[in-house]
Amino acid sequence: MTHSSSPRIGIAGITGRLGSLCAQEAGPLLAGGLSRHADPARNIVTDASTLAQSCDVIIDVSHASLVPHHARAFAEAGCAWVLGTTGLDKTAQAAVNDASKTIAVLQAANFSPALTMLLALARELGAALPDYDAEIAETHHRQKVDAPSGTALAIGRAVAAGRNVPFDQVARMDQNGKRPDGAIGFASLRGGQVVGEHDLHFYAADEDITLSHRALDRRVFARGALKAAHWLAHHRDAGLYGMEDALRKHTD
Numbered sequence: 001m002t003h004s005s006s007p008r009i010g011i012a013g014i015t016g017r018l019g020s021l022c023a024q025e026a027g028p029l030l031a032g033g034l035s036r037h038a039d040p041a042r043n044i045v046t047d048a049s050t051l052a053q054s055c056d057v058i059i060d061v062s063h064a065s066l067v068p069h070h071a072r073a074f075a076e077a078g079c080a081w082v083l084g085t086t087g088l089d090k091t092a093q094a095a096v097n098d099a100s101k102t103i104a105v106l107q108a109a110n111f112s113p114a115l116t117m118l119l120a121l122a123r124e125l126g127a128a129l130p131d132y133d134a135e136i137a138e139t140h141h142r143q144k145v146d147a148p149s150g151t152a153l154a155i156g157r158a159v160a161a162g163r164n165v166p167f168d169q170v171a172r173m174d175q176n177g178k179r180p181d182g183a184i185g186f187a188s189l190r191g192g193q194v195v196g197e198h199d200l201h202f203y204a205a206d207e208d209i210t211l212s213h214r215a216l217d218r219r220v221f222a223r224g225a226l227k228a229a230h231w232l233a234h235h236r237d238a239g240l241y242g243m244e245d246a247l248r249k250h251t252d
C-alpha cells in the first residue's frame, strides 16, 4: 500500500503514441520510463525492475508481449500498476490477476471517462434487451496491432455480464455464417489516424438502438491514465481495479 500526494510516476511504453502524451501529462511527477532503447538523459531504462524500484506507480501502455514480465517485476518491487495495454492473451491476463494479489493493479482497455460510462450502459442495455442482437463495431488508426480492440471486448463483456451469460460462449469474431441467437458480434476497421471509435448496436426486427463513442484526441486517454495513477498511488490495497473505481472515488 502506498501513500503519496506526489507519487513518482513511471511510463512503460514512454516512446509510443500514448506513452509520450502520458509523460507530458505527468509533468514533474515523471520519474522515468521503459523502452527497448535506453536514454539516460530522460531516465529511460530497458529493465522493468529498475524502473519499478524508483516509482510508486507505473502507467503501462506498451505491448501485450511484455505484460507477464511486467507483472512479475512490478509485483516484486511492490509498485502499483495502471495497465492500459490491450491484446492480452489468457497467459498474460493470468499474470495480471496473479500480480494483483500482491500489488494494486488498475486495468482498463480505455481510460476515457465517457467510454467508462458507456460500459455501464452496455451492461444495463444487455440486461434490458436480452433478445436483441448485439453487434460491436470499432475503427482505429492503421498502426493498431490488436483486433478487436480491447475496448470492444470490454463492451462485449459488459453486455454478456448484463445478460448473465459466459462471454466466451456467445462472442462471434467471424463474419461468416449465421449469427446464433444471443450472439455478441464484433467487426473492426483500420485506417488513417482514427483515434478510436466504438459503436454498440442492439438490433430487433422492428427497431434498433446504438451507443456510440468517439475519441477525438488521444489526450483523453492520457488524462484518464494520470487520474487512474493518482487514485491508485494514493492508498490502494492490493487488488484488481477498473477505471470506474478511479472515477467513482476520485474525490476521496
Ligand SMILES: NC(=O)C1=CN([C@@H]2O[C@H](COP(=O)(O)OP(=O)(O)OC[C@H]3O[C@@H](n4cnc5c(N)ncnc54)[C@H](OP(=O)(O)O)[C@@H]3O)[C@@H](O)[C@H]2O)C=CC1
Binding pocket: 012, 013, 014, 015, 016, 017, 018, 019, 034, 035, 036, 037, 061, 062, 063, 064, 065, 066, 083, 084, 085, 086, 087, 108, 109, 110, 111, 112, 150, 221
Ligand atoms: N487504455 C487506453 O485508454 C488506451 C490503450 N492503448 C493501448 O496502449 C498500447 C500502446 O498503444 P500506442 O501508444 O498506440 O502504441 P505505440 O506502438 O505507439 O507504443 C507502444 C510502445 O511500446 C514499446 N514496445 C515494447 N515492445 C514492443 C513490441 N514488441 N512491439 C511494439 N512496441 C513495443 C515501443 O517503444 P520502444 O520502441 O521505445 O520500446 C512503443 O513505442 C496498445 O496496447 C493500445 O491498445 C492505446 C490507447 C488508449
Ligand SMILES: O=C(O)C1=N[C@H](C(=O)O)C[C@H](O)C1
Binding pocket: 086, 109, 110, 140, 144, 145, 148, 149, 150, 151, 152, 195, 196, 197
Ligand atoms: O490502440 C489504440 O489506439 C487504442 N487502444 C485501446 C483499445 O484497444 O481499446 C483504446 C482506444 O480505443 C485506442
